Amino acid sequence: GQNIDQPTEMTATEGAIVQINCTYQTSGFNGLFWYQQHAGEAPTFLSYNVLDGLEEKGRFSSFLSRSKGYSYLLLKELQMKDSASYLCAVKDSNYQLIWGAGTKLIIKP
Amino acid sequence: IAGITQAPTSQILAAGRRMTLRCTQDMRHNAMYWYRQDLGLGLRLIHYSNTAGTTGKGEVPDGYSVSRANTDDFPLTLASAVPSQTSVYFCASSEGQANTGELFFGEGSRLTVL
Numbered sequence: 584g585q586n587i588d589q590p591t592e593m594t595a596t597e598g599a600i601v602q603i604n605c606t607y608q609t610s611g612f613n614g615l616f617w618y619q620q621h622a623g624e625a626p627t628f629l630s631y632n633v634l635d636g637l638e639e640k641g642r643f644s645s646f647l648s649r650s651k652g653y654s655y656l657l658l659k660e661l662q663m664k665d666s667a668s669y670l671c672a673v674k675d676s677n678y679q680l681i682w683g684a685g686t687k688l689i690i691k692p
Numbered sequence: 693i694a695g696i697t698q699a700p701t702s703q704i705l706a707a708g709r710r711m712t713l714r715c716t717q718d719m720r721h722n723a724m725y726w727y728r729q730d731l732g733l734g735l736r737l738i739h740y741s742n743t744a745g746t747t748g749k750g751e752v753p754d755g756y757s758v759s760r761a762n763t764d765d766f767p768l769t770l771a772s773a774v775p776s777q778t779s780v781y782f783c784a785s786s787e788g789q790a791n792t793g794e795l796f797f798g799e800g801s802r803l804t805v806l
Contacts, residue, residue, distance in 0.1 A: 587734065616794070616795075624799065624800075625782060625797035625798060625799050625800055626735075627797070628794045628795065670734070670735070672734075672735075682734030682736070683734050684733055684734045685734070
C-alpha cells in the first residue's frame with residue numbers, strides 16, 4: 584500500500600530552527616508537496632520538490648531524496664505564527680496525491 | 693480575489709437527510725477536487741473533476757456524488773447522510789489536470805451528522 588509518515592507533533596522555541604521529516608512509500612513518484620494548515624483554516628501551499636536537493640524560499644526550505652523516499656521541511660527563525668500543522672503529500676505514478684496525516688508544530692515563547 | 697468559496701461553513705444534519713455542499717471558484721481552473729479531513733488521518737480524496745463535464749472517483753467516493761456542469765461550480769451531494777460522514781470537507785482546484793500543480797483550497801465546510 585501507499586504510505587506517508589510524519590511525526591504527529593513537534594514543539595520548538597521561538598527564534599529557533601525546526602526540521603519536520605516525511606518518509607513515503609508510493610507507487611511511483613511525480614513530486615512532493617508541503618502545505619501549511621493553521622487550526623480551523625484551509626491548507627496553503629508552501630513548496631514543491633520533484634528533483635533531489637534543497638529548495639529554499641525565505642525562512643522555509645524543503646529537501647528531497649528520491650532514493651531514500653525522504654523529505655524534510657526546515658523552518659528557520661521560528662515565529663509564533665508558524666504554529667500550525669504541516670502536511671506532506673506525494674504525487675504517485677497516476678498523479679494522485681497521497682497525503683500524510685500532518686505534523687502539528689507548537690511554538691513556545 | 694475570492695478564489696474558492698464553499699457553503700455552508702458549518703452544518704448539523706440529521707442522519708438520512710440529503711445535503712449538498714457548494715463550491716465555486718473564480719480562477720478558471722480546469723481541475724477541481726473534494727477532500728474530507730478527519731482527525732489523525734491525511735486528506736482523503738472523495739471525487740475529482742479534470743475539466744467541466746467530467747468527474748472521477750477518488751479514494752472514498754461511497755455515499756457521495758458530484759457534478760461539473762461548468763468550470764466554476766463543483767457541488768458535492770450526500771444522498772442520505774450517515775454519522776460516519778461527519779467531517780470537515782475541503783473543495784480545491786488546480787490549473788492543470790490530474791493533480792499536476794499546486795492546489796488552492798476553500799475554507800472548508802464542517803459537517804456534523806447526528
